[in-house]
Amino acid sequence: MFTGLIEEMGSLRSVQRRGEAMILSISASKVLEDVKMGDSISVNGVCLTVVDYDRQSFSVDVMPETYRLTNLHSIQTGSVLNLERAMMAGGRFGGHLVQGHVDGTGTIRSRTTEANAVAFAIEPNDARLLRHVVQQGSVTLDGISLTVVSVDRQLGTFTVSIIPHTLRETVLQHKHAGETLNIECDILGKYVDHLLGLRDGQSPSKTGGLTESILRDNGFM
Structure with a gap:
């Protein structure tokens, strides 16, 4: 989970492409201060897992689904990237709840x-x-x-x-x-829309999303 407050901009050091799969090596500094294997780091809003690191960079795998759904497929060596570490319990929460799951x-x-x-x-x-x-x-x-x-x-x-x-x-x-x-x-909006869309066995795609009448019928107004 993230807050959407960018900690630093990193630079794409190298990219290995294997069809629609990639391994990215990203130069950074601040997000490496307490990095560990398996940590989550948001890269341009995409939650990715650290699979390798040194004092100047870290590496992440990009799977085909992420390649297709996000703008990471178009980045090139030298591209500048937004970076944020996963939020810490007890820390200040200045943005909003961000999963790093791009829609x-x-x-x-x-x-x-x-x-x-x-x-x-x-x-x-x-x-x-x-x-x-x-x-x-x-x-x-x-x-x-x-x-x-x-x-x-x-x-x-x-x-x-x-x-x-x-x-x-x-x-x-x-x-x-x-x-x-x-x-x-x-x-929050996605979950409310989804749950209200499932009422009476309807799928969200058939309900047309949130309406004033749906909110009233379910006690929100």
């Missing part, structure tokens, strides 16, 4: 500056992800815990606004229109 990718449709902020409009590559994206709710992009500013269901996009600190400390500084980001929707 899909999204394409940046625009990047605009407004005063001290930079707004990114994201179009999920799977339109169904928008059902779990709520204005003023939380979403994770490349491992970063962010607040949704707006959702445009007609255009099929949502917007997040980035403060200068987040832009400086994450890979978003390098991202522009046309590039992809890993998306993880809020786990």
Whole structure:
């Protein structure tokens, strides 16, 4: 489990590709301070397991399912990556609950500056992800815990606004229109939607997601 607060940006040292499987070696410093074999580290929002490490880098396996579902398949040697260690019990919890289980990718449709902020409009590559994206709710992009500013269901996009600190400390500084980001929707919203969708034997795909009437019928309003 993670919080979506990026600890540092690492650099892809090398990549071994075997079809849709990969072994990544990533240069880092802070996340290596107390690293152990088998630790979980979020790499661009993807929870991966440390299989080897030294004082300057660590290695992780990427399986075919992760290769297909995330933007890790497109990274090259030298690529900059967001890194976060798994959260510690008793530590400060400044973001939101992040599993590191990516739901899909999204394409940046625009990047605009407004005063001290930079707004990114994201179009999920799977339109169904928008059902779990709520204005003023939380979403994770490349491992970063962010607040949704707006959702445009007609255009099929949502917007997040980035403060200068987040832009400086994450890979978003390098991202522009046309590039992809890993998306993880809020786990609480996904579970509520799923459980309500199973009522009366219905599947979530047939209920159309959360509605005001469903919330009222189940005592939430």
